Amino acid sequence: MKGISAILLAAGQGKRMKSSLPKVAHLVLGKPVVWHVAQAARAAGIREMVFVLGYGRDKILPVVEAFGGKVAIQESQFGTGDAARCGLAELSAGAKEVVVLCGDAPLLRPATIRALLAARRRQEAPASVLTGVLDDPTGYGRIVRGDDGSVARIVEEKDANAVLRKVREVNSGTYAFDRVFLERGLPRLSDVNAQREYYLTDLVLEALAEGKRVVPLAAGEPDEVRGINSRRELADATRILLERKLDELMASGVTLVDPRRTYIETGVSVGQDTVIDPGVTLLGATRVGRGVRIQTGCVVDGSVLSDGVEMKPYTVIARSTVRKGAILGPFSHLRPETAIGEGVHIGNFVEVKKSRIGKGSKANHLSYLGDATIGKKVNVGAGTITCNYDGIHKHPTVLGDGVFVGSDTMLVAPVTVGKGALIGAGSTITRNVPSYALALCRAEQKNIEGWVARKRPELLKKAGLSAPAAKKGKK
Template sequence: MNFTSEKVAAVILAAGKGTRMKSQRPKVLHPLAGRPLAAYPARLAKILGCAPVALVVGHGAEAVGAALGGEGLVFAEQTEQLGTGHALLCAEAALSGFSGTLLLLCGDVPLLRRDTLERLLTAHHAAAAAVTVLTAEIADPHGYGRIVREQGDVARIVEEKDAAPAEKAIREINTGIYALAAPWVFAALRRVGCNNAQGEYYLTDIVGLARTEGHRVCAVITADASEAMGINDRVQLAEAATILRQRLNAEHMRAGVTLLDPATTYIEPGVTIGPDTLIHPGVHLCGATVLGRDCEIEPGAMLSDCILADRVHVKAGSILEGSTIGADCNIGPMAHLRPGTVLLGENKIGNFVETKKARLGKKSQASHLTYLGDAEVGERVNFGCGTITCNYDGVNKYVTTVGDDVFVGSDVQLVAPVTIGSGSLIGAGSTITKDVPPDALAISRAEQKIVPGWAAKKRAKQKKQL
């Protein structure tokens, strides 16, 4: 039988309930650095060029399918939990007609690296093996299946409960990650059957069958045992998050990014950061956020799905979501930029300023205590403290349009829909409900009245009443 085909498909086992997570959510959907656990092996399989990639679902199958539907997977369902071998058999129909190498991954093992799996596949192809298992050497192998070798190849995999004292001393363990010859593996699982006390199909039984049939069974040892770490409870989930965070942060630092305290800097896998950017402690960079060169992100800032050009300074405590920020902008402290915000460059959005679907031209600014929602703003506009675009009438949202070189005084309400012409000035304390033409002055507050001596007379009257 020829096992040298370099075509590779992948099956990801994700049917388990994960009772130790103590959760209604399927285990493989628990988030790790912003992504479901199962998304990690799914995306890695795609990067490796596997086709098709089948995900075996069971508990919470509908939720898993909905969450991972955009990953380009085919789904197979395991309705009964009859072991890992049975789970793999459930994917047979999804791989109908496939002949080559089947890469078997686990939906709760998110830390595998590309180069590790490439080494596994290369060794499998070079040996023309029926089975190649990824193994790891650990200091305390208690509870794991041991790898028993003969002349370099794998003779058998012995579970903890069945291991003799000499076998228990073996520190090389089975990670549950395999390269397998397909379609041979499906026929092999049916031949070994489930005639055991548990009535389950044991994937490890195919090792003995392969050797009986004269096929090679090989092993590749991972250089870092933590890569094969399975997530069974929330403690292990936190441990995996720490490992992944350290890995990602190290990559950014080697690429020229300064992290003042990597242990308290949270950067998700899809984030891109330009060199010479400075990240302070307590920063969260999430989603598909992109930072340019020479940016500075101060403590406690949270950015999600944002694009920042070069030399943007985000000050402490600011939250940015779905926003696009041009070069040389200053944001915060304590600013909130909501989705749809676009700053074209050299803008200042100061403390306790909130924006939403607001587009500001170059050098326009709102320094403090302002709300700009559904606004189209020109260049060099100044919004005074307490300015509000009143964009919602309880039913519909409306747009405020502000031209270039407008000065808006403090405590102004711009009641949309309204247009403020270029070069105009809005007096402090005004409520603007009508369009303002260019270069005009608009004031809507009541005329100030002064009554000389009124306060003194009031105090004298109050004194007599005591």
């Protein structure tokens, strides 16, 4: 929206959080609290944003950069009026309307911001304020309405008497202002109050003194006005945003077998006809395609699952890509920078790290594949290990198309196995293997007949066996 800017108040520490982090930097559904506020503003059509920062500002700068915002510094905490004054100084000349947002209110919806702006314009008022009716209004400023329904006063709780504290309609701290009115009113604010701060709420009195109205807009969902001041409130906000996210996914055609036991963060996308079982966790910027099946206990962090992928129980993936039709698990682990090709099978207790697995290849049992490039239709036998680390450096292993690796094989990197080669079970491969060759590396087997009967007869007795009869001519 042209001519509309936002000031996000994010300078406070949040002492009740008991944390070295500023409260707006704590994560809610995978994103900082203030990120959700900025995202709501962006989704409402607001492009210019000024973030008023103070305590722990370096922790919030990544959010500012993500939204292309500007920074205003509030060195000392002298109240919301002082914070708005800092932010106003950084706004461009083109901003005709200013939305002031609380950086600790992540439940605010874009539609509510748009409605707040529309309410002010309809009545040509200098300001509108978002309110909410709460069952427990403790801690919030109270809205006092005039006979015409407009805002007569906003009274902070510390300044409220017993009667006012019973009022359940509260101030959210979110406002829409005409810029000219805001610039004229901020310098007039006084700090004569219980907290010795400059209250943005006192601009209501400025509007009344000019014979104008401040328009209240009650939030459709009271939760939208809730700020975060404690770990309990952080958990409550996470629960509410999670419910919204899961509802959106189900409405788009995703099956969640038990939403109450599913955790999916804000940045995750999931395609139609995907089925997600209970106990699944999807994190970060994970992208899940269509028709994917994710079974119980799986964790996916910042990864891409293409259409038709199947994840069997308790598979863990981080920052990796999985192509169409691959089957993973149960109990597989894909570490960062792994690329799984189309139709690949990665089975139980197989760990893959920083490797590329070609189309149709299989590693179904008890293997470690690290820093490897594996071609198409390769069979990796049970117990195979790429010995990629020499204590100082990591080294690559390359398996060409169609290679067959027998069980219990050690591939001591750097090593290359040419296409179509076969590695015999139990081998330790330390040199390159030519294409189509058979590679064996085993000690010669030696059998000593009758040794157990002569040297360890107690083992036979324990197993219920008797010693074989001695052969003629043998002692």
